Amino acid sequence: MLSRRGLLATAALSPVTWGFASCGFARRAEAASASFQVGSLPFGTVSWEAAVIKARRLDTANGFTLDVVKLAGNDAARIAFQGSQVDTIVGDLLWAARLGNEGRAIRFVPYSTSEGALMVPGDSPIRTLADLKGRRLGVAGGPLDKNWLLLKAQARDAAGIDLETQATIAFGAPPLLALKLEQGELDAGLLYWTYCARLEPKGFRRVIGSDDIMRAFGAAGSMALIGYLIDDETLKAKPEAVAGFLRASRAAKEALAADPTAWDVVRPLMAVEDAATFEALKREYLSGIPRRPLASERRDGETLFGVMARLGGDRLVGPGKTLPPGLYYDGSGNG
Numbered sequence: 001m002l003s004r005r006g007l008l009a010t011a012a013l014s015p016v017t018w019g020f021a022s023c024g025f026a027r028r029a030e031a032a033s034a035s036f037q038v039g040s041l042p043f044g045t046v047s048w049e050a051a052v053i054k055a056r057r058l059d060t061a062n063g064f065t066l067d068v069v070k071l072a073g074n075d076a077a078r079i080a081f082q083g084s085q086v087d088t089i090v091g092d093l094l095w096a097a098r099l100g101n102e103g104r105a106i107r108f109v110p111y112s113t114s115e116g117a118l119m120v121p122g123d124s125p126i127r128t129l130a131d132l133k134g135r136r137l138g139v140a141g142g143p144l145d146k147n148w149l150l151l152k153a154q155a156r157d158a159a160g161i162d163l164e165t166q167a168t169i170a171f172g173a174p175p176l177l178a179l180k181l182e183q184g185e186l187d188a189g190l191l192y193w194t195y196c197a198r199l200e201p202k203g204f205r206r207v208i209g210s211d212d213i214m215r216a217f218g219a220a221g222s223m224a225l226i227g228y229l230i231d232d233e234t235l236k237a238k239p240e241a242v243a244g245f246l247r248a249s250r251a252a253k254e255a256l257a258a259d260p261t262a263w264d265v266v267r268p269l270m271a272v273e274d275a276a277t278f279e280a281l282k283r284e285y286l287s288g289i290p291r292r293p294l295a296s297e298r299r300d301g302e303t304l305f306g307v308m309a310r311l312g313g314d315r316l317v318g319p320g321k322t323l324p325p326g327l328y329y330d331g332s333g334n335g
Contacts, residue, residue, distance in 0.1 A: 036241045037067045038228075039077045039089040045112070045194070045285060046090050048266040052252040055265045062244035062251075081229060087238070088245070091229040093301060094146060094308055094317055100327055101320025105232035107329035109246060110224035110297055114193040114288030115210035116140065116147045119181065122203040126188055129208065130159035135187040136168045138177035140195070146225065149311040150213045151190055158216070197284045201276035214300075217307045223300040224290045230329065246331035253289050294328045301328070 036059070040046040050068045053059050059066040069086050071077045077089045096108045120126045126135065132155065139148045155163050163169065170177070170186065174195045181189040182202065191199075196206065211222050228249070235242050255262040263282065272278040290297070301323055309317045 034063060034238070034241050035065045035067050036088075036238070036245045037069050037086045038245075039069050039071045039080050039086040041071055041073060041077060043194070043269070043271055044090070047269050048256075048285070049249060049252045051265045051269060052255055052262055053248045056252070056255065056262075058248035058251050059244070062248045064238075064241040064244040064248075066245070066248070081231075084231070084233070087234050087242075088228045088230050090226050092146070093225050093227060094305070096227070096229050097301075097305060097320060097323050097327060098318035100324030101318050106324075106327065107230045107232065107235065108327050109228040109230065109249075109329050109331070110290040110294075111227040112285075112288040113211070113222040113224050113290055114284050115225055116190060116192045117196045117209040118151065118188055118190050118207040119196055119199050119204050120188045120207055121181075121184075122205050124187065124205075126207060128159065129155040130161060132159075132163060132188060133161050133166045136170065136185070137163065138170045138172060138180060138186040138189040138191075140172070140174040140177055140189070140191050142171050144312055144316050146308060146312075146316075147190055147210050149308065149316070150210060150217065151208075153307075153311055154208070154213045154216055193284050193288070194281065197280040198277055200280050201274065214304060218303045219300040221292055221296060221300065222288075223292075223297055223304065225304070243331050257286050257289060294330055298323070298328050 038046060038050060040050060047068065050066060053066050054068075069080065071080055071086075071089075077086075078091070078095070080086045081089045081091070090111050093108060096106045099106045118129075125131060129151075139145065141148060152163050155161050161167075170180075172180075174192050177186065177189050178191060178195045178199060180186045181191075181199070181204070188207065189195075196204075200206075210225075211219075214223060215221075228246075230242060252262075256266070267278060270278060270281055272281065305317065305323050309321065
């Protein structure tokens with residue numbers, strides 16, 4: 001039997017011996033350094049884009065290997081990102097700004113302008129925000145959800161009602177709220193865009209969208225409130241992989257916009273019941289592809305940040321009064 005000292009000596013030597021004995025070690029290390037890990041939520045659209053990247057080999061064509069890490073939900077995604085378990089996630093602009101203002105250098109790459117909307121049954125008497133008075137309203141997320149804060153402010157400014165006191169509010173998970181809306185237990189639901197798209201083929205309609213509200217508060221165009229988040233440490237450690245991933249991401253979006261066959265690998269991931277639902281999700285996804293210059297996104301981002309700071313205070317946006325410098329990024333060093 002080996003002594004304790006012998007075991008420790010063997011363990012210490014093993015990596016060195018294995019390294020010299022394995023002629024492919026350097027090549028494997030090089031390949032590993034070119035990997036890029038993206039966190040993906042169940043049924044999230046990141047998995048759609050990743051599927052196109054892998055199917056069309058857009059990762060290898062751009063000098064990296066894409067690894068998709070499945071995460072349980074938004075909280076898990078934030079933990080994985082902050083713990084450097086993944087290189088990027090799709091996250092919220094305000095959260096990215098908060099991290100930046102608290103001292104962690106984060107880059108934000110616009111991912112989608114599709115947001116949420118206030119949904120009602122097709123035959124509902126609710127036509128305007130004033131009609132929400134006395135109604136049962138489901139809200140995806142919590143009291144500090146940006147869509148809810150914007151809707152409350154717009155209802156107050158445009159319709160003169162206080163939704164917190166003049167409507168019955170139920171906060172909850174989007175799938176549950178969508179189900180309650182279908183079952184008639186809610187009169188209206190403020191839901192994320194994928195759930196809105198799934199409800200439309202079932203006869204539900206939109207009263208107002210988040211995009212409409214943001215324009216009412218000063219946005220000049222459709223802006224991306226979610227984007228790929230990349231830590232500066234990742235950018236420094238693997239700049240070529242980051243740049244390659246962003247090129248592949250843009251190429252995947254363009255393929256989905258221009259080539260109907262690109263959806264062949266995506267449709268199985270969408271959990272759609274019928275062609276109408278597939279088309280609704282496809283339409284909303286494509287309409288949300290960011291097309292504006294970063295400078296325009298930044299201007300509207302500053303406007304929204306100011307509005308949200310006023311509505312949600314430090315609890316929502318943190319200590320910063322403006323967006324941190326260099327937050328917006330396009331892979332070329334511009335921001």
